[in-house]
Amino acid sequence: MAELDLVLPPNVASGSYILKPPLIKKSRLTSVDRGGVGKELSDGYVINFSIGCMFGCNFCYVPAIQRAYDRRVGTLTVDNDWGYYFAVPKNLAEVIEVTHWTNWKGKEVMLSSTHDAYLPQLYKWTRKILERALPAGVKFCIQTRSPLVEQDFSYMEAFRDQIRLQVSVATLNNALSRMIEPRVVPPMRRLEILKHAKEHTLETGIIIAPVFPRVKLRPDLESDLDQIATVLSEIRPDHIYGESLHKRGTNFTYIEKAIGEKVVIDGLDKEAETLFHSALGAHNLIGRWWVEK
Secondary structure, three states: OHHHHOOOOOOOEEOOEOOOOOOEEEOOOOOHHHOOOOOOOOOOEEEOOOEOOOOOOOOOOHHHHHHHHOOEEOOEEOOOOOOOEEEOEOOHHHHHHHOOHHHHOOOEEEEOOOOOOOOOOOHHHHHHHHHHHOOOOOEEEEEOOOHHHHHHHHHHHOOHHHEEEEEEEOOOOHHHHHHHOOOOOOHHHHHHHHHHHHHOOOEEEEEEEEEOOOEOOEOOHHHHHHHHHHHHHHHOOOEEEEEEOOOOOOHHHHHHHHHOOOOOOOOHHHHHHHHHHHHHHOOOOOOEEOOOO
16 A cells, blocks of 8 residues: 555654545646636646645645645644645555546646655656556646656656656755755755756756745845846746745744744735846746736
């Protein structure tokens, strides 16, 4: 069973649950004309196959969603701090097998929206999903912060027309990054993932998010965005998106505890959008800013 494969720290609550097939579900993380929220991250479909995410980034919006709609999933409750509860379906292998993948032939599916598909606890399952879905014609927007994705690049290359590989960075300031996403590899290592993906002729993208306001660890927002744009001018990803920090549930409590100061986002969305486009434009890059709804 899937949960027996998990290797988790002793302070992480674990559990099990049953996932109803098919593995692909509807998602609103797509364009408005497909009935979504205006984010081009899929054709309206998603694959999520864990509850919780071991990266546990303190700015994440997912725990607010899970606590609002699914406080208990199978034997697992989601009342622990984000990053300290985790489970995969005990029937995941069966759901992968019985999903009629050809039903989504030619459709782009996000992998994944509530967790990173290339967590150390999940990446072998992700490969199994790709091995069933890609030959069936399913397309993927793979969103990750994990270098483990590079292990699958050679396989993905044979299906390059069906893959969009994206990473996200909030800042290039290592001090701030260590505080807000301490379990994730440094930002520059994530940008190297894009370089390696392009070497395998894969379509690439980046989400610059969440853009933080000026804080003591990183007071110069303009320079931070310019440094990101400078690196991207060498990589030339196919897609660039940006989004500012938003308040969701208890994420500000986690953030402020981590960085040791109060976070103020009044006026941030508009200012960050302006600086985002200015930084990209200075390097002949074009991006799409996601406005807070």
